[in-house]
Amino acid sequence: MSDVAIELFGVSKRFGPKVAVNGVSFSVPKGAVYGLIGPNGAGKTTTFSMMCGYLYPSEGSLKVMDVDPTTPGALKGRLGALPQDAVLPPGWEVGALLMYWARLSALAEPEREAREALDKVGLMEAWNVQTQALSHGMAKRAAMAQALMGSPPLVLLDEPTAGLDPRVAAQVRQVIRDMKGRQTVVVSSHNLQELEELCDAAAILDKGTLAQAGSMNELTGQGAEFRVQIARGSVIIPELTVMPHITDARMESDTVLRVRFSGGVAPEEVISQVVRHLLQHDVLILGVSRGQRLEDRVLQML
Numbered sequence: 001m002s003d004v005a006i007e008l009f010g011v012s013k014r015f016g017p018k019v020a021v022n023g024v025s026f027s028v029p030k031g032a033v034y035g036l037i038g039p040n041g042a043g044k045t046t047t048f049s050m051m052c053g054y055l056y057p058s059e060g061s062l063k064v065m066d067v068d069p070t071t072p073g074a075l076k077g078r079l080g081a082l083p084q085d086a087v088l089p090p091g092w093e094v095g096a097l098l099m100y101w102a103r104l105s106a107l108a109e110p111e112r113e114a115r116e117a118l119d120k121v122g123l124m125e126a127w128n129v130q131t132q133a134l135s136h137g138m139a140k141r142a143a144m145a146q147a148l149m150g151s152p153p154l155v156l157l158d159e160p161t162a163g164l165d166p167r168v169a170a171q172v173r174q175v176i177r178d179m180k181g182r183q184t185v186v187v188s189s190h191n192l193q194e195l196e197e198l199c200d201a202a203a204i205l206d207k208g209t210l211a212q213a214g215s216m217n218e219l220t221g222q223g224a225e226f227r228v229q230i231a232r233g234s235v236i237i238p239e240l241t242v243m244p245h246i247t248d249a250r251m252e253s254d255t256v257l258r259v260r261f262s263g264g265v266a267p268e269e270v271i272s273q274v275v276r277h278l279l280q281h282d283v284l285i286l287g288v289s290r291g292q293r294l295e296d297r298v299l300q301m302l
């Protein structure tokens, strides 16, 4: 059994002349929470649909839990998916619909699975509510409950918190955190702060191509740069740039010093060395932050 849950090998998807995904390769480790990032139209939903086996790639191939996802029945009971803008069929009570889906997935105890999943997304009060009477956020959570039933080893969530109020969005994030290490979760979101906090690694798509894929540490440069917020005093840049391991130091603004350093050295060594130097030169410090916010990194990249 491989340690990889999903692997894309040079995957492209065309809709007529439109190239939605263009030669994308990356892999999702088992047990990870993995982010799919990109602006509108980047190809995230198309990539999700190919991972679920809903769409065939035009070129390249995918392996999902060691199988071709388009093979009928190959992922039955092993994949839970929340598609973007999932629409629930009208005329069903939520509990009955979830139990019906649980039976379709051949889960042993449909009612228990349905109740547990609905409880996880904080929607137990909707058990007897008709699907057409649900608010947008409630319908989204009911659809997410469907993806969670049976605790499948792989869960794909396309924008699970979009349109949810802050309290419910926080609850959904906690559900994702709870799956970390036990299940593999792929999640797309336009909320980059959320992805930075949740994900171990991510792929960044732009206009159908892969801009970068890697661990969150790599994407945010946590092992390569840090910033020092200066309260008072003068920073002597030339004295910093000659220090061991430091490749660049500059003032990003009047009060923010950015330091870049070479790989292979413990960040705490370089940070301590710079802070010591600043304090010795009567520079007062308000704070130190490692790397860059994911949002800044993505905005810079795309």
Ligand SMILES: Nc1ncnc2c1ncn2[C@@H]1O[C@H](COP(=O)(O)OP(=O)(O)OP(=O)(O)O)[C@@H](O)[C@H]1O
Binding pocket: 015, 018, 019, 020, 038, 039, 040, 041, 042, 043, 044, 045, 046, 047, 084
């Ligand atoms: N069925 C389709 N037919 C034609 N073009 C499509 C189809 N599905 C997607 N596209 C196009 O492919 C591109 C990628 O779309 P996709 O929905 O994958 O992007 P996305 O990253 O999920 O965007 P968003 O963040 O807006 O949801 C877009 O230009 C879109 O218009």
